[in-house]
């Protein structure tokens with residue numbers, strides 16, 4: 176509750192109404208002067224950077240080792256300047272704080288006083304005070320030529336009071352100002368007074384206060400198809416999370432709209448600022464859907480960070496395996512469950528028999544695959560005997576020998592593909608012991624020599640090589656997954672783990688893959704592939720020679736040069752390909768990771784620190800306890816630090832109240848976050864009379880159109896997953912401000928207005944359906960319409976049963 180008060184308090188500002196307009200104009204002028212000064216300084220720095228770059232290039236032609244080393248250092252520094260200045264020249268100054276004199280006179284490295292608390296005599300007994308320090312806050316820090324701070328980087332310690340100060344705990348801050356600018360022009364200012372009890376003066380003149388507070392201005396803005404950064408209005412409880420030390424695991428929970436995603440993204444930028452070297456190992460942000468990735472991916476560049484951070488959907492964590500389809504809830508439940516681990520372990524080993532390779536069996540005479548009649552199609556490809564000629568005689572391993580050898584090789588837990596050399600060795604051992612070479616001599620040295628010649632001869636014979644390829648093929652995760660679509664084989668691998676119904680469903684769902692495993696994958700299939708690739712192992716391959724890159728000769732440029740030469744997208748792609756592990760992993764919407772997905776994500780952060788944000792009330796996974804156990808396993812014994820965000824910045828109180836009813840049904844006793852604002856617009860209810868889909872289509876379209884006329888930004892229409900394609904057709908004529916979404920796709924997104932179509936359909940779609948409905952109802956920043964069909968049992972006012980008290 177305290178945090179809510181703080182947030183509400185912080186948006187209350189005092190305005191001098193009588194002369195507001197002229198004061199506002201004057202204050203904009205004051206900030207304009209400062210911005211002009213900053214730009215002059217930036218221009219000087221850009222010239223400096225360009226000069227350094229040119230100079231460095233010239234020195235590079237000299238060629239002495241000293242000149243080259245100097246060139247490296249200069250290119251490095253100049254490049255950093257240019258890169259950052261070019262990126263952040265626009266709209267980078269956004270805040271200002273006016274502070275009382277501090278307790279001690281110490282200054283930090285950014286040139287600002289470090290003391291958080293005011294000096295005892297900073298406020299006079301008659302509650303008057305003089306402003307002793309003014310700091311401007313921006314996306315990067317800029318020092319004047321005399322090293323005084325013109326702009327403080329938002330992540331620097333000196334900027335913390337801009338975010339942390341509240342009227343309850345103001346510290347030294349008297350006035351906090353948000354500056355709106357575009358390019359070189361200041362457009363407006365909004366002030367929050369942190370010490371309204373004081374009569375403060377700045378350079379002897381009264382301290383003016385403008386506007387209704389920056390937060391409300393930010394929240395009232397229309398939403399577009401991409402998320403904006405919140406750097407100018409981060410609230411105190413959010414700032415605590417963003418700046419929390421990155422030790423072990425930071426867990427953040429909070430209801431819809433409390434800023435979890437925004438906080439996670441700003442935290443990534445903060446961590447990089449804090450310790451760029453440490454996070455050179457990369458930060459991975461795992462998002463639930465590609466839609467949310469697309470929605471959020473502009474935020475980090477706007478904060479001046481991009482290269483080190485990979486934002487990936489959970490269905491895109493495995494290279495070359497992009498999820499493109501959804502599973503029915505009853506299939507997701509099977510594929511996501513940790514029971515699959517046992518099934519996969521069996522499949523990874525069992526798939527050696529009867530490999531699902533589509534190739535035609537080898538020609539007669541090339542390989543001895545035994546004389547038996549093939550039992551079933553796939554088994555026909557597994558050789559059942561091996562014959563070679565050694566010392567002029569035929570030596571044969573029969574089915575029993577082979578089965579014993581295989582059993583022997585597989586007795587450990589090593590990945591199947593890595594066991595091939597051992598299989599090869601045991602085959603040679605068995606052939607040797609049956610050959611006549613073994614008893615020929617007694618001299619150990621001679622025997623060893625003979626044996627090594629034997630191994631060399633046999634193992635280079637085409638017959639032997641082809642046998643090994645067929646009998647111990649290199650398995651790929653995709654092929655094993657495809658092999659699981661054979662219900663009979665899957666039945667063997669899943670015995671006593673899945674029931675026959677589950678086996679049938681799973682096999683049928685994997686039937687969309689061909690024998691090589693090509694075909695549409697679901698987000699759950701991707702986690703299974705990742706698990707399989709660990710179980711199967713990747714045999715070492717000869718290293719590909721790296722192409723010669725002249726930049727290799729320059730030290731310290733790794734961090735810098737790619738940023739200038741690659742686009743953000745290319746760099747993210749390259750980093751993702753190169754990395755399988757990260758220095759910090761941020762999981763957004765963590766409540767939705769299935770146990771198998773936790774295993775996949777866990778493998779990417781085995782040595783990482785973590786930030787995990789989520790909300791149990793929005794979980795679409797059916798068995799939260801099972802997921803919690805998998806999450807504990809992924810995170811190991813690392814200590815955890817927990818934070819809770821309590822204020823809903825997205826939904827007006829009217830929408831939040833309606834959603835709270837569903838929350839009470841889904842999770843009785845769970846508290847909803849408090850909405851920070853109210854619009855006075857109640858949610859609207861419309862019931863469709865006729866039972867045909869055409870009625871639903873017409874009403875949904877009309878309601879979406881109605882909302883389009885009432886908001887400036889986007890309208891999201893949320894339907895049950897199996898109506899997605901239909902809804903897209905219904906809404907196509909309305910243009911691109913309207914987006915049709917399946918309930919699971921709505922996760923994390925927001926729109927100015929939403930239409931939620933048939934709450935009952937959404938709720939009945941899966942065992943976690945009520946929580947999914949809760950997500951759907953909490954996407955709007957301004958207006959919500961609920962369209963009900965017969966299934967929703969609407970009352971006379973059109974309110975569906977699920978949304979009544």
Ligand SMILES: Nc1ncnc2c1ncn2[C@@H]1O[C@H](COP(=O)(O)OP(=O)(O)OP(=O)(O)O)[C@@H](O)[C@H]1O
Pocket residue numbers: 390393394403404405408409410413429430431432433434435436437438790793824825922923924925953
């Ligand atoms: N301090 C803030 N200043 C301005 N806007 C904010 C602030 N905090 C959050 N918001 C806005 O509130 C909205 C919700 O934020 P966000 O999507 O991060 O919430 P969330 O907790 O991840 O929600 P959900 O759990 O529903 O996905 C966004 O539009 C975000 O920009």
